Amino acid sequence: MRLSARTSRVHRMVRGVLAGVFLLGVCLVPCAAPTALAADSLIGRPAPVFSRTDLNGDKIDLGQLRGKVVLLNFWATWCAPCQIEMPVFAGWQQKYGGQGLQVVGVSMDDDEGPVRELVAKLKLGYPIAMGDVQLGEQYGGVLGLPLTYLIDRDGVVRARFQGETDAKTIETELKRMLDRQ
Amino acid sequence: MRSGMLRGMMLCVAVAFGMSSLMPVRGSAQAASPDSAFSIPKANLIQPAELNSALTAQGTKKPLVLQVGSHMLFTEAHIAGSEYAGAGSQEAGRKMLQERVSALPRSSSIVIYCGCCPWERCPNLGPAFKALHDMGFTNVKALYIAQNFGADWVDKGYAVERAH
Numbered sequence: 159m160r161l162s163a164r165t166s167r168v169h170r171m172v173r174g175v176l177a178g179v180f181l182l183g184v185c186l187v188p189c190a191a192p193t194a195l196a197a198d199s200l201i202g203r204p205a206p207v208f209s210r211t212d213l214n215g216d217k218i219d220l221g222q223l224r225g226k227v228v229l230l231n232f233w234a235t236w237c238a239p240c241q242i243e244m245p246v247f248a249g250w251q252q253k254y255g256g257q258g259l260q261v262v263g264v265s266m267d268d269d270e271g272p273v274r275e276l277v278a279k280l281k282l283g284y285p286i287a288m289g290d291v292q293l294g295e296q297y298g299g300v301l302g303l304p305l306t307y308l309i310d311r312d313g314v315v316r317a318r319f320q321g322e323t324d325a326k327t328i329e330t331e332l333k334r335m336l337d338r339q
Numbered sequence: 340m341r342s343g344m345l346r347g348m349m350l351c352v353a354v355a356f357g358m359s360s361l362m363p364v365r366g367s368a369q370a371a372s373p374d375s376a377f378s379i380p381k382a383n384l385i386q387p388a389e390l391n392s393a394l395t396a397q398g399t400k401k402p403l404v405l406q407v408g409s410h411m412l413f414t415e416a417h418i419a420g421s422e423y424a425g426a427g428s429q430e431a432g433r434k435m436l437q438e439r440v441s442a443l444p445r446s447s448s449i450v451i452y453c454g455c456c457p458w459e460r461c462p463n464l465g466p467a468f469k470a471l472h473d474m475g476f477t478n479v480k481a482l483y484i485a486q487n488f489g490a491d492w493v494d495k496g497y498a499v500e501r502a503h
Contacts, residue, residue, distance in 0.1 A: 234409065234455070236409070236426070236428055236455065236456075236462050236463070237455065237456050237460070238456065238460045238462070239456060239457070239460055266409065266411050266412070267409075267411070268409060268410045268411055268426075289411070290411070291411060291414045291415050291502050294411070294415050295415060295502065299415055299416060299489055299493070300412070300415065300489075301412060301415060301416055301454070301487060301488045301489030301490075301493055302412075302454060302455065302456065302486060302487020302488055302489045302490060303455060303456060303487070320486075320487070320489070320490065321457060321486055321487060321490075322457060322460075
């Protein structure tokens with residue numbers, strides 16, 4: 159009898175722990191949600207067009223990339239998470255380039271020297287241009303890096319990933335956009 | 340609700356809070372590199388809401404607020420009244436910072452901030468804080484920006500000056 163009462167108490171305690179875990183989960187999930195795909199004024203709108211000369215002297219014209227899915231990545235040499243992402247993007251350029259992906263990198267560094275040095279080391283295989291305040295503002299303010307936009311074949315912004323984002327999250331969205339002809 | 344169940348829930352919540360309270364201690368508990376923002380003692384951190392209140396309060400002496408990160412990000416937007424003082428991760432940047440504060444009394448209230456990257460990834464604040472500490476400044480705070488300047492300051496509606 160005594161044993162049964164104790165067992166029952168233990169069961170109630172276990173149920174309590176489980177309920178607590180559930181409640182904490184409910185509270186914490188929204189706090190921990192990534193900022194990827196956050197509500198953003200550019201989502202669903204035409205991507206601001208720009209034209210830049212990349213580090214190789216070639217022209218990047220966003221308007222000319224209609225028909226392709228564009229991964230537009232703002233980064234900087236001092237941004238550690240950016241340097242984790244960039245080789246991944248380079249891999250995607252190789253893997254999905256034939257399906258219409260074009261990765262474009264925009265460095266928000268103050269000086270070009272360190273950018274050239276790092277890009278030469280990383281051997282990215284996609285164009286990199288220097289950004290500026292005006293371009294940052296066109297894209298809603300680049301006030302933290304990394305910042306990546308996905309632009310569909312019609313030139314419409316479909317996703318925005320701010321900060322360190324799981325590559326799989328970006329790739330899933332990217333593949334969905336590439337599948338849409 | 341049965342007392343056992345209640346006790347279980349309380350235990351769970353207590354454990355969770357215990358764990359969360361350990362997180363900010365990471366700076367002092369880990370052997371943080373001097374380049375890391377985690378090298379800055381917890382007592383020298385200031386939260387965005389607290390700084391914003393200090394800057395907007397009437398009739399109080401304001402701290403000197405210095406951005407020690409990217410100049411381009413500073414030009415795009417910065418804390419109202421703050422000055423650019425060079426990137427803390429670069430020698431030239433630290434020299435600029437040292438020159439800016441060299442004539443100030445060592446007890447001056449100074450707040451440094453960056454917000455280029457998530458706190459644990461910021462390359463600028465740790466070296467900038469160390470530079471000021473090595474100069475003998477005793478009242479330096481680092482603004483704790485968890486994610487980035489946009490999310491943790493601008494989007495909160497705190498006082499900002501923009502390029503245009």
